[in-house]
Amino acid sequence: MGHTDEAVTKPLRADARRNRERLVEVAVEAFSTPGRDVSLEAIAKAAGVGIGTLYRHFPTREALVEAAYRSEVARLCDAVPGLLENAPPEVAMRAWMDRFVEYMTAKRGMLDTLRAIIASGGDPFTETKGRLRTAVGDLVGAGAAAGTLRADVDPADVLAAVSGVTLTTADREQAGRLLDLIMDGLRAPGTR
Amino acid sequence: MGHTDEAVTKPLRADARRNRERLVEVAVEAFSTPGRDVSLEAIAKAAGVGIGTLYRHFPTREALVEAAYRSEVARLCDAVPGLLENAPPEVAMRAWMDRFVEYMTAKRGMLDTLRAIIASGGDPFTETKGRLRTAVGDLVGAGAAAGTLRADVDPADVLAAVSGVTLTTADREQAGRLLDLIMDGLRAPGTR
DNA sequence: ACCTCAAACGGAATCGCCTCCGTTTACCCG
DNA sequence: CGGGTAAACGGAGGCGATTCCGTTTGAGGT
Structure with missing residues (x-):
């Protein structure tokens, strides 16, 4: 059940x-x-x-793609505790964003097949979306506790912003600059 | 143009x-x-x-299916003038409905591929729907002119009704009875 | 009637998907 | 530490999709 x-x-x-x-x-x-x-x-x-x-x-091919997709999401989420251990939250957050960009890049190669999975009734997203939200939530929470990140940020918004960056930017450098920009917006007032 | x-x-x-x-x-x-x-x-x-x-x-396979689909629609629509020549409009209408059932039955075999066509951006329906509407419109018009069919019928409604019959009925016999029922509803008052 | 040639034909060959089954191997048990 | 067994392995084989190219043929021009 x-x-x-x-x-x-x-x-x-x-x-x-x-x-x-x-x-x-x-x-x-x-x-x-x-x-x-x-x-x-x-x-x-x-x-x-x-x-x-x-x-x-x-x-089926789909099963393999889905497994690969889940695996990537898992790697991404599992990285959070390690990042938080080795760096202050705002640095960890920024590092995580970089990883996210890599992850989305990987996803592009799977897009066609993921589409097919959806078309045939599957839904590979709802579960993974929840996991990602949790991951971002942990980062935000740690930052808020440390006083370096704003406490009123919705993890889903961060996710959306970072997704947007990866989808619209051409090269890593530009993506990096935009991520820096987002990070600035996330910092707690007075910690600039 | x-x-x-x-x-x-x-x-x-x-x-x-x-x-x-x-x-x-x-x-x-x-x-x-x-x-x-x-x-x-x-x-x-x-x-x-x-x-x-x-x-x-x-x-591609899709191209073939689409061609087959269009061909069926064309056959169906092109049959209308002949039917109207050889029978009074209400009889022609009923005969056309029978053909429609056959046509829909044929479409079922193509459904999966049609779905695929839609998924990949194509739209095999808008054009054919228009043709079908016209075909039904001609039948209704002739019946109205002859005074045997109600003049206030929307062809799209007839189409929807007949589609419904083909999708829900199991055997030809049952379908026939339901089509008779629909026909009754289409007759002009006093021509029962 | 004949010639020419682009259009159309046909099928062999290639490629990937997927199944099926004989062989190998990890793991448990005495 | 063997020995048995079910799980796991691997690849040959069958099938359909798709491409490619040498051959055939319809149709216009002379």
């Missing part, structure tokens, strides 16, 4: 888990380059497994 | 036109059976042409 997935997932054999991870890893890499459409066989080979193995783990 | 397509279409060689027609014909037939997904090669063979010929005329 869970709403997200199965609590009864069997422990998966060691080699199986290894291969699955390997596949997602390669898939992220492969899908990140836009324009190139990679064959599943190529991904399997790059991951050092047979095509059959790929298909057992991901019965 | 046409808004629908190219006024500069070259006259197409005789054999080419023959083959194209043949292909559409076979495609309609093939797509009309739901569930069966026909290979393009099968269609080509059934039409007695090589696979290359099929691809030259219809570069």
